[in-house]
Amino acid sequence: MPKAIIVGGGIGGLTAALSFHAFGWKVQVLERAAELGEIGAGIQISPNGMKVFRALGIEDEIAENAFQPEALEMRFGRSGNRIFQIPARQAIIERWGAPYLHLHRADLVASLTRLLHARQPNAVRLYAECERYENTADGVQVHLKSGETISGDLLVGADGIHSAIRTQMLGPERPDYTGNIAWRAVVPMDRLGDLAPPPTACVWVGEHRHAVTYRLRAGQLANFVGIVESESWASESWTEQGTKEEVLADFAGWHPIITNLIAKAETHFRWALFDRQPLTSWVDGRTVLLGDACHPTLPFQAQGAVMAIEDAYLLAKLCSDEADKLSSALKTYFETRQPRTSQVQAASRSNAKLFHKHTPISRAMTYGPMWLAGKIAPGAIRSQQDPFYAYDVREEPLR
Numbered sequence: 001m002p003k004a005i006i007v008g009g010g011i012g013g014l015t016a017a018l019s020f021h022a023f024g025w026k027v028q029v030l031e032r033a034a035e036l037g038e039i040g041a042g043i044q045i046s047p048n049g050m051k052v053f054r055a056l057g058i059e060d061e062i063a064e065n066a067f068q069p070e071a072l073e074m075r076f077g078r079s080g081n082r083i084f085q086i087p088a089r090q091a092i093i094e095r096w097g098a099p100y101l102h103l104h105r106a107d108l109v110a111s112l113t114r115l116l117h118a119r120q121p122n123a124v125r126l127y128a129e130c131e132r133y134e135n136t137a138d139g140v141q142v143h144l145k146s147g148e149t150i151s152g153d154l155l156v157g158a159d160g161i162h163s164a165i166r167t168q169m170l171g172p173e174r175p176d177y178t179g180n181i182a183w184r185a186v187v188p189m190d191r192l193g194d195l196a197p198p199p200t201a202c203v204w205v206g207e208h209r210h211a212v213t214y215r216l217r218a219g220q221l222a223n224f225v226g227i228v229e230s231e232s233w234a235s236e237s238w239t240e241q242g243t244k245e246e247v248l249a250d251f252a253g254w255h256p257i258i259t260n261l262i263a264k265a266e267t268h269f270r271w272a273l274f275d276r277q278p279l280t281s282w283v284d285g286r287t288v289l290l291g292d293a294c295h296p297t298l299p300f301q302a303q304g305a306v307m308a309i310e311d312a313y314l315l316a317k318l319c320s321d322e323a324d325k326l327s328s329a330l331k332t333y334f335e336t337r338q339p340r341t342s343q344v345q346a347a348s349r350s351n352a353k354l355f356h357k358h359t360p361i362s363r364a365m366t367y368g369p370m371w372l373a374g375k376i377a378p379g380a381i382r383s384q385q386d387p388f389y390a391y392d393v394r395e396e397p398l399r
């Protein structure tokens, strides 16, 4: 049985482990942290990601504790006036073939871990920080910080935006700061009273900033993401906690649903949003990259983790169908996934412009037609999402 070593136990790495296992591989996930987990925040998993979980036979388990939005909508951040609202739930399943879920990140990682361990106990090793890899004549070796060496047939670098595997493969690189920071908070619904956010996936647009609200954990929690343009990112730390006052200042004058969410949150995480142009290679011998390690994606299309999920499944499928020709499988993986993820990276970038209109004229010219489309041709709004959600990675030809 071939063995895949997967560096990184995030959503991408865990889905890769489940995918390789499903295609008959032994897997070893190496995670540097003391435990598998995610920050206290929500994540949206769109139908294209859910199709992968369905293919792995874990769709129902992933959907436990999730929330399915009643509608997709856009509102003005200050007035709360609706620009458009289109039905979700069943309408999404009918159009795109799978549900659209809102999950707590910790729940998603816990489900993936539990499902993996049920299939292969001890698949994940913690406190295992990888420093470098080495392709050998018939395999690959990973050298851990502890001095230990682990060998396998394939190494998957799913170690996130600051990937050590990518740095070794392609040299040091600094991702570009996008000029945006993200605030994140989760609040129990019972603290929000009449000012709870709607049971939808709602984008609140504004000048130099926007917000996204949705519900999590079967509707018991409300999730807030606030994106604000900011010239500088002074802190060296990748993530840090800010204060309620700072977030309230960033969203001063916004609709009470937004300011109430901020005021009732106990913790306000601040993220700097970085971007990277598409890479020219993701493969070195028997070592291959996946997820944020090779295509970090701005959150404005809510597709970064979903791209890692798609990557994971296709990579495992290709490597298994062509196990004797691993190099051609890895080439096909890169050639298939790089254009897809580059398209999603570009769409995410341009959404930042769509959500932050700075003048009354640009707002009228952008949101006026969207308002009209929402009234008379909602299919036109849905069709904008077809390239993302209708995609089914299982249908990619093997070449």
Ligand SMILES: Cc1cc2nc3c(=O)[nH]c(=O)nc-3n(C[C@H](O)[C@H](O)[C@H](O)COP(=O)(O)OP(=O)(O)OC[C@H]3O[C@@H](n4cnc5c(N)ncnc54)[C@H](O)[C@@H]3O)c2cc1C
Binding pocket: 007, 008, 009, 010, 011, 012, 013, 030, 031, 032, 033, 042, 043, 044, 045, 128, 129, 130, 131, 158, 159, 160, 161, 162, 163, 164, 182, 184, 225, 271, 290, 291, 292, 293, 296, 297, 298, 299, 302, 303, 304, 305, 306, 307, 308
């Ligand atoms: C504000 C915000 C909102 C977002 N919302 C969405 C959304 O709604 N939907 C969506 O699809 N995406 C969303 N994303 C993007 C998504 O969070 C990421 O694309 C996704 O989490 C990347 O997963 P990953 O597994 O590739 O990397 P990561 O989650 O970064 O995981 C990498 C793992 O590797 C480990 N690691 C790192 N280095 C080493 C090493 N040397 N040795 C061993 N282990 C190592 C880390 O500890 C970590 O566990 C959002 C992002 C942001 C910032």
